[in-house]
Amino acid sequence: MARxxxxxxxxxxxxxxxxxxASGAAPGHRSQVANxxxxxxQLNLWYYGAGQNGGxxxxxxxxxxxxxxxxxxxxxxxxxxxxxRRQIAWAADYGVDVFSIEWISPRGEPGSIEDNLDDAFLRxxxxxxxxxxxxxxxxxRLDWHGIDFSNxxxxxxxxxxxxxxxxxxxxxRKYFGHPQYFQIDGRPVVYVYASWNYKGDVAGAxxxxxxxxxxxxxxxxxxxxxxxxxxxxLAHASIWDANTxxxxxxxxxxxxxxxxxxxxxxxxxxxxxWRDKIxxxxxxxxxxxLVFQPGFxxxxxxxxxxxxxxxxxxxYVPARSRAEVERLARVALAYASRVGGDxxxxxxxxxxxxxxxxxxxxxxxxxGPRYPAGNYGFDMLRAVRKVxxxxxxxxxxxxxx
Numbered sequence: 001m002a003r004x005x006x007x008x009x010x011x012x013x014x015x016x017x018x019x020x021x022a023s024g025a026a027p028g029h030r031s032q033v034a035n036x037x038x039x040x041x042q043l044n045l046w047y048y049g050a051g052q053n054g055g056x057x058x059x060x061x062x063x064x065x066x067x068x069x070x071x072x073x074x075x076x077x078x079x080x081x082x083x084x085r086r087q088i089a090w091a092a093d094y095g096v097d098v099f100s101i102e103w104i105s106p107r108g109e110p111g112s113i114e115d116n117l118d119d120a121f122l123r124x125x126x127x128x129x130x131x132x133x134x135x136x137x138x139x140x141r142l143d144w145h146g147i148d149f150s151n152x153x154x155x156x157x158x159x160x161x162x163x164x165x166x167x168x169x170x171x172x173r174k175y176f177g178h179p180q181y182f183q184i185d186g187r188p189v190v191y192v193y194a195s196w197n198y199k200g201d202v203a204g205a206x207x208x209x210x211x212x213x214x215x216x217x218x219x220x221x222x223x224x225x226x227x228x229x230x231x232x233x234l235a236h237a238s239i240w241d242a243n244t245x246x247x248x249x250x251x252x253x254x255x256x257x258x259x260x261x262x263x264x265x266x267x268x269x270x271x272x273x274w275r276d277k278i279x280x281x282x283x284x285x286x287x288x289x290l291v292f293q294p295g296f297x298x299x300x301x302x303x304x305x306x307x308x309x310x311x312x313x314x315x316y317v318p319a320r321s322r323a324e325v326e327r328l329a330r331v332a333l334a335y336a337s338r339v340g341g342d343x344x345x346x347x348x349x350x351x352x353x354x355x356x357x358x359x360x361x362x363x364x365x366x367x368g369p370r371y372p373a374g375n376y377g378f379d380m381l382r383a384v385r386k387v388x389x390x391x392x393x394x395x396x397x398x399x400x401x
Contacts, residue, residue, distance in 0.1 A: 035097055035391040037333060038344045039296075039384060040182070040191075041352035041361065042135055043087065043099040045078040045116040056355065058308040066308045067355040068301060070365040070375050078116045084124045087353070090363065092129035092394040094381035096349065098182045100135035100191050104144065106170060111144040122178065129394025131182035134171050135191045138164060149197065156200035161208075168209040172216045184340040187221035191348070193246060195224035195239075196231075203239050203284060210285075223293060223348075227274055229253030234277065238284045242339070243274065245295040246350050247359065248332075249317055257317050259372070260299050260324040264331050267294075271335040291339055293346045296332035298325045298380050301358035301373040315357075318373035322383055329387035347388065 047055040056075045058064040076083045091099065101121065107114035121132070141163060142149050155161050168190065175181060176188040183189060195202075210220050224240030230253030237243050245251050248270065249263035257263045271294055281290040299319040306314040319325045329347075336345035353362040358373055361380035370376045 035095070035389050035393075035395075036342075036344055037336075037388040038097045038346045039095055039349050039388050040098040040100050040133070040346060041091060041096040041349040042102060042354070043121075043132075043352045044102050044354055045113045045121060046102070047076055047078045047353075047355075049077050050075040060308075062308075064308050066305050068304045068358060068373070069355060069360070070367055071353075071355060072363040072365055072377075078113070079120045081120055081124065084120045085126055087362065088124055088126050088130055089398075090381060091352070092126075092392050092397075093390075094378075095385040095388050095390045095392060096130070096352065096361075096381075097392045098131040098133060099352065100133050100348070102135045102137050103167075103171075104137050104140045106167075109144070111140060126394075126398070126400050127180055128400040129392070129397055131180050131393055132178075133182040133189045133191065134175065135193065136167065136171075137193045138167075139194050139197075141167065152197050152199040153194075154200045155198060155202045155205045161201070161205045164205050165209045165212060168220065169212050169216070172213045172218050176213075176216075176218050184221050184344075187219045187241075189221045189223060191223045191225070191244075192240065193225050196226050196228050196236075196252065198236075202236065206239050207285060227251045227270065227295075229270060232274075232277055234281055235284075237278055238281050238290050240290075241283050241286075241288065242291045242293045242337075242346075243278060244293045244348050245270075246348075247297045247300060248295040249297065250300065250315060260317060260319040260328055263317050264324065264327040267328065268331045268334075271331065275335060275337075291337040292335060293337065293339075293348060294332040294335050295348045295350055296329055297350050297359050298328060298361060298383070299358060299373055302356060305356035316373075318358075318371070319376075320372045322371075322376075322379045325380060325383040326387055329383055333387060349384065 051057055052059060052061040054075060056067045058066050073083055101117055104111040104113060106112060139149060147160060153160060171190060181188055213220050222240045223242045223244055225246050226237050226243040227245035228251050248267045249257055257266055275292045278290050278292060282288060283290050300315045300317040303314040303316055332347045336347050338345055351359045353360045361384060363378050364375040366375060366377045368375050370379065
């Protein structure tokens with residue numbers, strides 16, 4: 001039965017991208033199959049090769065590198081079908097079940113990378129090996145619109161609310177019907193970045209978005225980036241179906257940490273505390289329990305990036321060994337809650353390929369020392385597979401169609 005469902009999904013994924021509603025989804029799409037541990041890796045599609053706006057070099061046109069590591073694929077283009085196919089293959093081979101695709105704005109608007117999503121990723125011939133979902137970067141969305149969020153994202157501002165609700169409706173109309181879109185019990189999942197920084201009538205805006213999307217045939221599952229060390233508001237946390245942290249050892253209020261090993265100890269304490277705080281809570285307007293879905297980041301080193309973009313306060317939390325990365329991964333798995341009818345544990349891997357911040361697990365070249373925070377080769381992906389398991393939605397499938 002699992003193979004039959006996968007065959008249906010693969011056949012549909014090979015068709016030209018269409019904008020479909022709920023009635024256009026594949027019969028086998030609603031039931032997720034495979035690993036009980038679901039690893040969701042953030043895939044960034046905003047790389048455009050060498051040069052000023054390529055994502056690897058300084059933005060001032062000086063040619064200085066902005067990325068410390070050497071990607072195995074070189075300074076690639078996210079629009080290159082060969083690159084996308086390789087990224088999907090690596091994910092499926094090493095236990096990354098789902099890609100969360102960073103979304104900034106609709107196609108044709110400033111900052112948009114929908115063309116790479118539509119024309120490259122969603123047309124990949126091996127797409128059926130993974131699922132995918134929207135990583136909603138509302139902060140960059142506002143930035144491109146010139147809206148100030150330095151004192152919080154104010155949902156009492158009509159423009160902010162209109163953008164938020166409209167974007168979720170856009171996702172429903174254009175993407176939720178795609179056969180590979182990741183769902184929990186038939187509910188399309190959206191990651192909402194930096195939700196801890198939202199203020200004003202956030203609950204009202206989310207309720208409006210849920211209602212608007214429901215008229216299109218979908219019941220939203222929203223994961224809020226809520227974790228902080230310096231505040232807690234259960235009413236705010238329960239606006240979302242689940243709580244997580246983008247980079248769990250760099251949440252607001254976190255102490256300075258010297259290594260991934262020290263980060264593992266902090267993340268364990270922080271995760272336990274947050275899970276206890278939300279224990280017994282339900283999602284606002286629903287009877288579903290509010291759950292904790294941990295973030296997992298193998299390391300952080302954004303010193304070169306910040307230097308070349310003239311930003312202060314760099315972060316350096318390096319992995320000193322693969323064992324430290326595995327330790328961080330085990331902490332995430334230990335605190336993941338089971339969700340949905342398939343009782344799966346979701347872990348948010350942030351990131352699959354953010355090279356500038358050295359949070360990536362995508363393979364590097366093997367030049368130079370691997371640690372601390374050096375070119376690690378396939379170590380990060382091997383750590384993912386070892387801790388979370390290698391079985392994914394595309395297990396046993398190499399090509400589609």
